[in-house]
Amino acid sequence: MMTILKPGDLNQLKQALEPFFVRDFFRFAPFSPLLLEFCEKLSKELFNLETAVQDGKVMQYPDLASLAFWLRNKHLQHIQNTLATSSSNTQLVPRGLVFHIPPSHIDVMLVYSWICSLLMGNGTIIRLSNEQSEESKTLLNIILEVLAEKKFAPLAEITCFVQYGHEEEFTAWISSYAHVRVIWGGNDTIDKIRKIPLQPFAKELTFPDRFSYAVVDAKAFMQADKAERKTIVSHFFNDTYWYDQSACSSPRLICWIGISSMVEQASQDFYQTLQNVIQERGYEISLGTQLYKQAFMYDAALSLSARKVTTLSNELSILFVEELSHQLRNHCGQGLLYHAALSNLDGISAFVSSHDQTLSYYGFSQEELKKLASKINGKGLSRFVPFGQALTFETIWDGQNLLTEFSQTVTID
Amino acid sequence: MQFMNIDALTASTPYSLPQKEKEKLFLPQLKELTAHHQRQCPEYARLLALFYPFSTYANIVDIPYLPVRLFKTRELSSIPEQRIFKILQSSGTTSSTPSKIFLDAETAQRQTKALADIMTAWLGPKRLPMVIIDHANVIHDRHQYNARGAAIVGMLTFGRNVFYALNENMELDIKGLTNWLEKYQHEQIVVFGLTYLIWKYCLAPNLHLPIYNGVLFHTGGWKRLEQEAVSNERFKELVKKKLGITSCHNFYGMVEQVGSIFVECEQGRLHCPHFADVVIRHPKTWKENPVGEVGVVQALSLLPTSYPGHSLLTEDLGVVDGIDNCPCGRKGKCFRIIGRVAKAELRGCSDTVRL
Numbered sequence: 050m051m052t053i054l055k056p057g058d059l060n061q062l063k064q065a066l067e068p069f070f071v072r073d074f075f076r077f078a079p080f081s082p083l084l085l086e087f088c089e090k091l092s093k094e095l096f097n098l099e100t101a102v103q104d105g106k107v108m109q110y111p112d113l114a115s116l117a118f119w120l121r122n123k124h125l126q127h128i129q130n131t132l133a134t135s136s137s138n139t140q141l142v143p144r145g146l147v148f149h150i151p152p153s154h155i156d157v158m159l160v161y162s163w164i165c166s167l168l169m170g171n172g173t174i175i176r177l178s179n180e181q182s183e184e185s186k187t188l189l190n191i192i193l194e195v196l197a198e199k200k201f202a203p204l205a206e207i208t209c210f211v212q213y214g215h216e217e218e219f220t221a222w223i224s225s226y227a228h229v230r231v232i233w234g235g236n237d238t239i240d241k242i243r244k245i246p247l248q249p250f251a252k253e254l255t256f257p258d259r260f261s262y263a264v265v266d267a268k269a270f271m272q273a274d275k276a277e278r279k280t281i282v283s284h285f286f287n288d289t290y291w292y293d294q295s296a297c298s299s300p301r302l303i304c305w306i307g308i309s310s311m312v313e314q315a316s317q318d319f320y321q322t323l324q325n326v327i328q329e330r331g332y333e334i335s336l337g338t339q340l341y342k343q344a345f346m347y348d349a350a351l352s353l354s355a356r357k358v359t360t361l362s363n364e365l366s367i368l369f370v371e372e373l374s375h376q377l378r379n380h381c382g383q384g385l386l387y388h389a390a391l392s393n394l395d396g397i398s399a400f401v402s403s404h405d406q407t408l409s410y411y412g413f414s415q416e417e418l419k420k421l422a423s424k425i426n427g428k429g430l431s432r433f434v435p436f437g438q439a440l441t442f443e444t445i446w447d448g449q450n451l452l453t454e455f456s457q458t459v460t461i462d
Numbered sequence: 463m464q465f466m467n468i469d470a471l472t473a474s475t476p477y478s479l480p481q482k483e484k485e486k487l488f489l490p491q492l493k494e495l496t497a498h499h500q501r502q503c504p505e506y507a508r509l510l511a512l513f514y515p516f517s518t519y520a521n522i523v524d525i526p527y528l529p530v531r532l533f534k535t536r537e538l539s540s541i542p543e544q545r546i547f548k549i550l551q552s553s554g555t556t557s558s559t560p561s562k563i564f565l566d567a568e569t570a571q572r573q574t575k576a577l578a579d580i581m582t583a584w585l586g587p588k589r590l591p592m593v594i595i596d597h598a599n600v601i602h603d604r605h606q607y608n609a610r611g612a613a614i615v616g617m618l619t620f621g622r623n624v625f626y627a628l629n630e631n632m633e634l635d636i637k638g639l640t641n642w643l644e645k646y647q648h649e650q651i652v653v654f655g656l657t658y659l660i661w662k663y664c665l666a667p668n669l670h671l672p673i674y675n676g677v678l679f680h681t682g683g684w685k686r687l688e689q690e691a692v693s694n695e696r697f698k699e700l701v702k703k704k705l706g707i708t709s710c711h712n713f714y715g716m717v718e719q720v721g722s723i724f725v726e727c728e729q730g731r732l733h734c735p736h737f738a739d740v741v742i743r744h745p746k747t748w749k750e751n752p753v754g755e756v757g758v759v760q761a762l763s764l765l766p767t768s769y770p771g772h773s774l775l776t777e778d779l780g781v782v783d784g785i786d787n788c789p790c791g792r793k794g795k796c797f798r799i800i801g802r803v804a805k806a807e808l809r810g811c812s813d814t815v816r817l
Binding site for chain 2: 351
């Protein structure tokens, strides 16, 4: 079932989906050759897109390029090797039918989670909202084209896209067949859909709104030479600006660790270099976004009792706060950084909460971060990544191993 | 509170001072207002310290401004609670939070006086029979009404024998209106309403109203008419054809600066009265744009003393057409509004973006 279903009412939906639901969703073992072949083909098509020229313009979707890279056979095999699909007395098997509910537009993150469930051999039903961005449409078309190839018919048969609005009855009916339901935030959406029952044995994965931040060792940063500092800041730029600072794992707060004179010097250099990188990359936000951000910033400056605000351009403002408070998690993205100075790394642990996902770092050893993680002990922050990797998708996401979440473990004694 | 006297700026007609002379009177008062709000509104003082730490205000363009949107999330007031006389709210649609503007009796009076000075300049000193293209209930609760109500209440001062042309079901009372028009056919009358409502009830339907000696004022923005592809020129054409009115004036204003309106002259240009002004800013450098270059409109007004709204960055795009040189003869800056800044489209993991 490769076409996109667009049901008008529940009866139409039922009629269209009934033949789908009786299919065998247990036909593929995890990492079956056909599944890997499909990913390889999808990867190739996405790479081709990178060089495609449309309307005289080279299409630029850097996140699709990362996806293409991630889907390469070699990389997937590496993932497979790190996962013990079978041991002497256990075996990983699919869960069955996975129902994916992405945010309003199908973004690349959803494809990653979908591929994880597909690699584990599951059937798929994906809800698409009526509004799709240009990039989403492009991505969707490529997926549909590859699925339409004859050799992938067995996979296409257990893959279905349904496009509908916010009809809860549709979600409820599809949920009644799912073995796993995956909901990507907003938190309001999760709250709403959670109330819809699942089969007793089915499970649910949720990816709520998250807050992420960065820590920098001021001394280590100043010890790097000028070229290095530029590289570090460029990595930070990628982490932060790729999705207009709206990705859950993009840093919004930057915690500077060190003595205050060093922090002052290092942060000034950092922000000026960041402004230079923004200009070099030609990154710009729209005027409407700027006006929205400006008003947000004035409001936040009052709520957070800001010590200082520095605006280097429409694309970069820094709001200096005296202490870490929960209110920092209310943030507009779009090139606003909250700046906090702390004397040591341990200082952030009191602030960490279950809303927090990724800590991007520079200048700290794994030892130090492991100690920090032990101190936090699950209160929040499930990823610690060096600058430049905040947006890199990993099969362990939000502290959940997606491959094992999308499978069942059978024991044979 | 004893505060500045705007009479000096409204002595003759509100459009008689050349820009340079006007600024000589205008700037010191703006500075005084800024200092006043700094003393009376702690949030304003805090924001100025953060966003304008080193400012000296040598020119009008140096006067600090607040984003107009801030009045949606913050209750900014320069008066103690017991002095609140009225709270104005922008006509926030269901999806947006309305602005909240706190008025004391003094600011309200200044608004009325300022509006009177402007309207007198266009209509003369005599009150004229008035038709309002709306229904009477819009102004029912005088203590808390929206921008639409505020605009109507403001206009009522200049009319007499007022006729509300819409009934409570928002239908045009053609019979009542025709009778009323017949009664005043030998006098000059004034018609007022929101741009969109006038279009919807008087210009779009297939009707013809015999108004021969009327002046039309309308406001409220062009957003909905843009959707209907009705330009200001087309609007004027229809007003002439369907209502017989040749004198048709749009005006630009906002609930955050009630009383301070910019009226369109016969040349289709908006004029700044003595106690108000605009600065068009470049959307990246935020410096003042030269004449002829479109930018973001900053609106300045000497009227707000009860809330720090004397200098606001709007979300409208505009362009200054000239200074002291409008063919209509009015002095000062004349400008046009080009449209609203396109709303931000924010992306992210979340599907619920709060704007």
